[in-house]
Amino acid sequence: AEVHDSGGFAWDAVRREAYANDQGSPLTLIAVTAKSNRSKSDKDPAQWMPPADDYRCQYAAEWTSTKLRWDLAADEAEREALLGLAAECPSTTVVYETAS
Structure with a gap:
């Protein structure tokens, strides 16, 4: 649902x-x-973060990387959550390669 809501709805079958x-x-x-997967469901970082505080910076970077890799949008709440995490994680770097 998150990918669909972030622009994936417009993808053709090959891209999906x-x-x-x-x-x-x-x-x-x-x-x-399974418990963690059910807890997260299709929520973005504005709605859900991993319970392990020491993993949150890495999670935010990986989330952002995937969004950038697939050219997916972020809604305002998600964007604000990610910007807040970026401020808390100054040594975390987002690395990605555009998907083909």
């Missing part, structure tokens, strides 16, 4: 399949517990 099967980034899939 490329996103769903993205093996080009090590950030694509991160193993988590």
